[in-house]
Amino acid sequence: MKLDESARGVFVIAPTPFHPDGRLDDASADRMTDFFLESGCDGLTVLGVMGEAPKLDGAEALGFAARIARRAGKAPVVVGVSAPGFAAMRALARGAMDAGAAGVMIAPPSHLRNDEAVLAYFRQAVEAIGEDVPWVLQDYPQLFQVQMPPALIRRIVSECPSCVMLKHEDWPGLEKISALRGFQKEGTLRPLSILCGNGGVFLDFEMERGADGAMTGYAFPDMLVDLVRLSAKGDREAAHDLFDAHLPMIRYELQPGVGLAVRKYVLMRRGVLASDAQRRPASALSAAARAEVEYLLGRLARRDPRAQLARAA
Amino acid sequence: MKLDESARGVFVIAPTPFHPDGRLDDASADRMTDFFLESGCDGLTVLGVMGEAPKLDGAEALGFAARIARRAGKAPVVVGVSAPGFAAMRALARGAMDAGAAGVMIAPPSHLRNDEAVLAYFRQAVEAIGEDVPWVLQDYPQLFQVQMPPALIRRIVSECPSCVMLKHEDWPGLEKISALRGFQKEGTLRPLSILCGNGGVFLDFEMERGADGAMTGYAFPDMLVDLVRLSAKGDREAAHDLFDAHLPMIRYELQPGVGLAVRKYVLMRRGVLASDAQRRPASALSAAARAEVEYLLGRLARRDPRAQLARAA
Amino acid sequence: MKLDESARGVFVIAPTPFHPDGRLDDASADRMTDFFLESGCDGLTVLGVMGEAPKLDGAEALGFAARIARRAGKAPVVVGVSAPGFAAMRALARGAMDAGAAGVMIAPPSHLRNDEAVLAYFRQAVEAIGEDVPWVLQDYPQLFQVQMPPALIRRIVSECPSCVMLKHEDWPGLEKISALRGFQKEGTLRPLSILCGNGGVFLDFEMERGADGAMTGYAFPDMLVDLVRLSAKGDREAAHDLFDAHLPMIRYELQPGVGLAVRKYVLMRRGVLASDAQRRPASALSAAARAEVEYLLGRLARRDPRAQLARAA
């Protein structure tokens, strides 16, 4: 099943599990996939910014994406294919789709600095991967330094029929959701799925502004699922109560660099990953940071039992 | 009294109050100064990133800094003097000190991309403002794009005796505080005040890592004062409880661009500013954003009575 | 006389003359102005990128611009007013126009990264300086990092009636001139003066593509005048012969940072400036660089007698 603009819910950004010696950890990959789906996630996204993708060679990247897609069964898997050149992008995109992926995700390279250049880039990307591959536009200016205001996103979506989803992680970003939904109301933008990133740090209000869900990687994706559900059914106070309980941890996990270490550590503590190892060059948690995470877990456990974990060794 | 490395507590980043027609609002400036000091703040910082400094001409900037310094009496006032050229930096720095400021704050310009260039810049800045002017090193890579790891900060502090404080707002930044305090323990870095920025979004842990306080601009500086006090006396749970109650609002106010509008709006709602106007070009709160802020205030009021405000008109 | 879209010829970018102790050198400023006009220049531009503008405080900048405008008499003087804030831009622009400037020049700040942001910036700049002030759009992506393709320049010019000239220094830039002139042929762009910068390193072909002349700062502006004249009358071989003779020196003077030192040195050697001093922080020519400049002057003197200078002390 290919991804389309009706996608909604939670597409969790999956890390790439490694053994401490740097090899891919297939058992953890399978267990992680199962855990995410059992948590209620609607889909998975692999090889994203937090997926350590540049540390995998081409064969490894394709193999990992294929494994997750196979394990996920009917649940859609999106594969990050951003690359410095269209040859590598095409190879991974075609290979992943052949292996069962539902779509791919593309971020614009940081040197694009005007609307024409951004549009040209995405046209060329579509030419490279093929018009039959549905893709997600990643809008993450804090990292990629490319700024796409609502009207530019509308142009990209209009000119590229195979673009079916926006991974929204501009900051600030609430008005952008309102603007895009406003375009749709006035009939100048076709249907488009909007899933939000940025670790979910604005998901409480993003849902209220019209987002379809989340595509992000918090270590409690089951909370994201609940939040999206509560918000969808209009249970505002309950949604914010749940969100606020998790916000101290969401904020901690959102830190660049350190964040992936926190995420893998918590997923290991939850029994999902066998190890929190990153492939080299890796960033590790200091003892102080690990103690802070444990302290946050302890405080969170009072309000969300999912954070009640056996003591770390 | 000049600023020195013993500074601690809360130095609130003050916005610049304007009338709706764009003139400086002196009455609000005075009332704001009084409010900040009554809230327990130890000092004020004006003409920072959130102070709309580039919208003031040279005479206005100096006049505003002088007014605040006069009103603040014995409380130290730090004046942001970052400028594209040393002539403007010198003029504002010398004028502000003559008018009673306690020190100045300098951020490195974004084109500096290696240690030598950063060091040379600060040496030249000290030559420009004079070695008798104490200054605060602003470390804010997300905005200024200059990255100063701990060892480089140590070199700057060593080579520039008049640098007395670090405005710490790197992100992630917790390990940086630990590293600098570690340098001091091993005797390779002289005493230095470390006050934290970034809207206070990590202040709970920053205090525990060894920060001396906060230099930031949240619309509830009285909460920052309490947090620093609770943390200083080791009341960890109470500190985190207070912090967590405010985190949803802190997070909302931290948004670039929108954040200043939120801050001025809440200060107006608290009766501190007569207007939340920004001088043009200004960013305004949408109706949806204003409603979100009111919703957050309402939720916060259940846990902190300072957020119980009469309904907005 | 205000600048308008009929401007053509050579507008020389004037350096700011200093005494060795850092004071403005008024006598050199006057002599330089006379020299430029006697060399056949049609206008002067002051306080540009090569004018050490950030080293002047507001009063100095205005005083210097006023002095040059007075001395230049009927010849138009353009004043660079790019600034980090609109308050400073407005103050200098209004003051300079009152003092007899013909127009101002504005470059976009480096953080602008999409068409909307660029357009909004220039709209705000026009609001700040007033619609009665003619202005030059500086298109210099190598320095300012803002990329404006031809269609975006057309939008800026269309939306801002007071924009009368493009300072063209994109690189590569030949096709941009052809595109803009093509827009005019097809009737979608109003008349606009195009003067070329970048030290003149492509002026041979830029004239052939449709430029109206040069706005740049080579130390032999008399050569630029000849080149523009030869090119305008279609004497292609003579134009290229003259240009090629100077290209080794043009190339040498085009170096960032060092270039200003070369320019001031050669102007001093030609008797125009009393000193090649820059205000601090300054970049100086090494002995090796000075010897290279002298060597280039010696070689040039065989083909252009204007380079036959008495030996340096």
Added chain:
Amino acid sequence: MKLDESARGVFVIAPTPFHPDGRLDDASADRMTDFFLESGCDGLTVLGVMGEAPKLDGAEALGFAARIARRAGKAPVVVGVSAPGFAAMRALARGAMDAGAAGVMIAPPSHLRNDEAVLAYFRQAVEAIGEDVPWVLQDYPQLFQVQMPPALIRRIVSECPSCVMLKHEDWPGLEKISALRGFQKEGTLRPLSILCGNGGVFLDFEMERGADGAMTGYAFPDMLVDLVRLSAKGDREAAHDLFDAHLPMIRYELQPGVGLAVRKYVLMRRGVLASDAQRRPASALSAAARAEVEYLLGRLARRDPRAQLARAA
């Protein structure tokens, strides 16, 4: 034979020949290799910035490097292996060395903004490719935005014994060569080959400052060979005469983007490449640009018979 610090002369940056339909053109690749060696080049560099490397997938890149290395026989071939991740860098570096390359070239990624980060990057790169692979440090701040002053280059070279060469293309760059050679005279920097890039636009003086030769891609590498030879034997006037004759074309070919189109066009006109095609996305010469190149060739032919080419079709 592995590359070492004794390398000197001309290492020509080779383009990647394509058929008009986008396939690699093996026959042109072989003919080009022969031409470069017959022109007197001492080595070749493939898959550099001008080699369209990102348009090749991993297998193509390795195949192309291997073909050139085989064809070049004893002449050393350097392979550009810069990549967004160490997995891809390692794969290409190890593969190329196994296929007969003499060394690899690495450029730092643009996000590195302090000395520690730059040093860490190169340490990790060496760990990835293996300490047995000699490598060239590419110093090209205009493109990669990483600034490495002489003292930082000295640190990199000191900490990485397998770094044997600097591809010098900082701009301005003459003082950097003098500084590095000065370090060696004072005994603080070990022997290091310095070959200069930037299209050769400063090669006249770079040789005089102490460079060992050129690593660049001008379409007349035979001229570069002559220039290096004339300069090495101290025939200064002849060297500059030859250089100055070519400078108008060197300048034209140095344009970013367009430059590769010019280079391939001239190499096609010289009978080296069957086609000047670039793989998509490609930049093509406009008719006006092609006429300008032909005009420059015509003028050059009066001073260098190698530019006397039969008329283009």
